[in-house]
Amino acid sequence: MSAWSDFIASQSLAATANTPLLAHCDHLAVIRASGEEAGHYLQGQLTCDLQDIDHGAHRNGMHLSLKGRGLVSMRVVKSRDGYLLLCPADKAEDVIKALIKYRLRAKVDFQVDADAVVLGVAGDLEGTGLSVLPAAGESHCNDHTLALRYPHTEQMLLITHGEHAIKLWPQLAANRALTGANGWLCQDILAGEAMVFAGAEDLFLPQVLNYDVTGAVSFKKGCYTGQEVVARMHFKGKLKQRMQRIDYQAAIPLAPGQVVRDANGKAAGEVVISARGSDAHHALIVLRRDTDGILFADDQPLDSKLVGLPYSLPWKE
Structure with a gap:
């Protein structure tokens, strides 16, 4: 087990929690999209506009079937060396398979970041202690942490790595209820933020x-x-x-x-x-x-x- 796995196992995470809360979002995986043609390639594969993301936004996006239904979905954000794609953890391999289907000779690569840790914060975002809070619907990199603020609700996802997550957790956990995947899914539902989960493939138009x-x-x-x-x-x-x-x-x-x-x-x-x-x-x-x-x-x-x-x-x- 990693140091982060040992650390989070020592925390008492409730199945549900009211805000303000801190969630360990292990139901989400992080895929790194890299390569000099990553942006151009994703622009031709996903429903969202990569130009918005290149200017600091984060967006959900779908990869569709020919009949316009969502096969897989992900939240896309710009990183220093490409793009990060957040998706349901049990759909990560499906996301990669779907995206490389039309790759041919395009200079882009997709790989699950096994060291990435995703945390969710809801309520009292000013109290997180982050040096800069992104605007609604925007992202901002604080040190080793990429913050993605929701557009309509007081919620934020944080993407970091295991070593830094251990240092960041006590700061974020102060005066917050601690929860896990189910607790954050509740927050996503309240926010009206949806992805394609296993069992719902090829059902929904965007x-x-x-x-x-x-x-x-x-x-x-x-x-x-x-x-x-x-x-x-x-x-x-x-x-x-x-x-x-x-x-x-x-x-x-x-x-x-x-x-x-x-x-x-x-x-x-x-x-x-x-x-x-x-x-x-x-x-x-x-x-x-x-x-x-x-x-x-x-x-x-x-x-x-x-x-x-x-x-x-x-x-x-």
């Missing part, structure tokens, strides 16, 4: 995950795989469903890609992700616009309700 609201899909940049389908829906189509948040009381874990139904037994949508909170389960689910939030899973009532997101959904009439 827009239905609200990527058009969060800057994770561009309709102005050049072509990428699946772009024609995505653009056609944006300019000529009408979305009948979008990702929304529900809270529910039933003791049922909802799996990515799982179908949920309304009171009449009709399919109402598919689960993006769910997590157990301190007082309820939280979930992001792609739902029809007319859904009232009263949902069932396998004929079992979820005792659920719709809860607003921290941004507005641009439904088209």
Whole structure:
């Protein structure tokens, strides 16, 4: 085991926590994209615009199938020697396989950074003690730590390495509840920030995950795989469903890609992700616009309700 593994094993991490909190985000992996053509190559593979990222932003992005559905997703940020791609840890190899499929002779390489540590901070960001806090939706490198601040909520991801994480943890942990992956998934759900998790591959257009609201899909940049389908829906189509948040009381874990139904037994949508909170389960689910939030899973009532997101959904009439 590494020194970081030994250290984090000695910490008492609760399954759930209220803000302010510090989370060990071991459900996320970091992939390094390097090479002189890395930016150009990623621009032609992902839904987000690398020009925004080159100017200090961080964005979620999808790699799509030919029919415009997300196969894998990742959060992209510029690093000193290329780009970092944060993705679900159990999808890291799938991300690399998807991205190298069209590489041919392009001068770009992808490798999982096994020494990278991802931490999440929510609430009281001014109290983190970092020398510089990035603006909303932006990133900033503090010493050995790359900070990625969320655009709509008081949350921030920190990417560092094991040795520095051990030094940084006590500073960040002061006056914060400590939690792990489930605790941070709850924060992502509250923020309306979604990725493609195992089980939900090839299901969702970027827009239905609200990527058009969060800057994770561009309709102005050049072509990428699946772009024609995505653009056609944006300019000529009408979305009948979008990702929304529900809270529910039933003791049922909802799996990515799982179908949920309304009171009449009709399919109402598919689960993006769910997590157990301190007082309820939280979930992001792609739902029809007319859904009232009263949902069932396998004929079992979820005792659920719709809860607003921290941004507005641009439904088209």
